[in-house]
Amino acid sequence: MASSTAFTKVLVLFALVLIVLVPLASAVAPAPAPESDGTAIDQGIAYVLMFVALLLTYLIHPMDAFPFSLF
Template sequence: MEVLRLYFVMAIFAFILALCVPSINGQVPEPAPAPTSDGVAIDQGIAYLLMLVALAITYIIH
């Protein structure tokens, strides 16, 4: 009797989950757009590198 009750609860849970999460039913989300670079990340990377070089030179001099 307990097994039947467990199966019933699992069936109800699966039904509610299927209604609430429609992406499980085979719908595929559209792919994300390709990342683009406007040069800001490259400029920031160069600035960080130059700051590290300046820090290293300052450390060596002192």
């Protein structure tokens, strides 16, 4: 009979520990904020497009300013 009450006490103690620890384990931290919200990507694309426009401007402008027709 003594072993049965000792087993019951251990079981109750284990149940109490689980009751206390399970809510702490299930409290998950919120997800971290995204590192990029897309504005950096948009800005990078804008810089590339501006560079392409500048390059095309400098390539096309000398053709308009050249006094002789090559083609």
